[in-house]
Amino acid sequence: MAAQGFAVYVGNLPYDATEQDIGSYFSSIGEVQNVRIVYDRETGRPRGFCFVEYADESGAQRAVEELNGQAFNGRNLRVNYANK
Secondary structure, three states, X not given: OOOOOEEEEXXXXXXXXXXXXXXXXXXXXXXXXXXXXXXXXXXXXXXXXXXXXXXXXXXXXXXXXXXXOOEEOOEEOEEEEOOO
């Protein structure tokens, strides 16, 4: 069985942000395993939030503590633990 990652919810994302941009930004905190931007099913456009998965719980915890409210490409991010 694969190791379970530790995900955080990231809201208030700029609509032009890419998974690569977000991964680079969040990797300053810890080892990012996956970034998944959520898209609108009907329009195919980003919905303004994503999930970032960390390799360990401490990375996710630091992301919530240190990146919540921080500016990213002109918008202040909302970073919380993702609901399982």
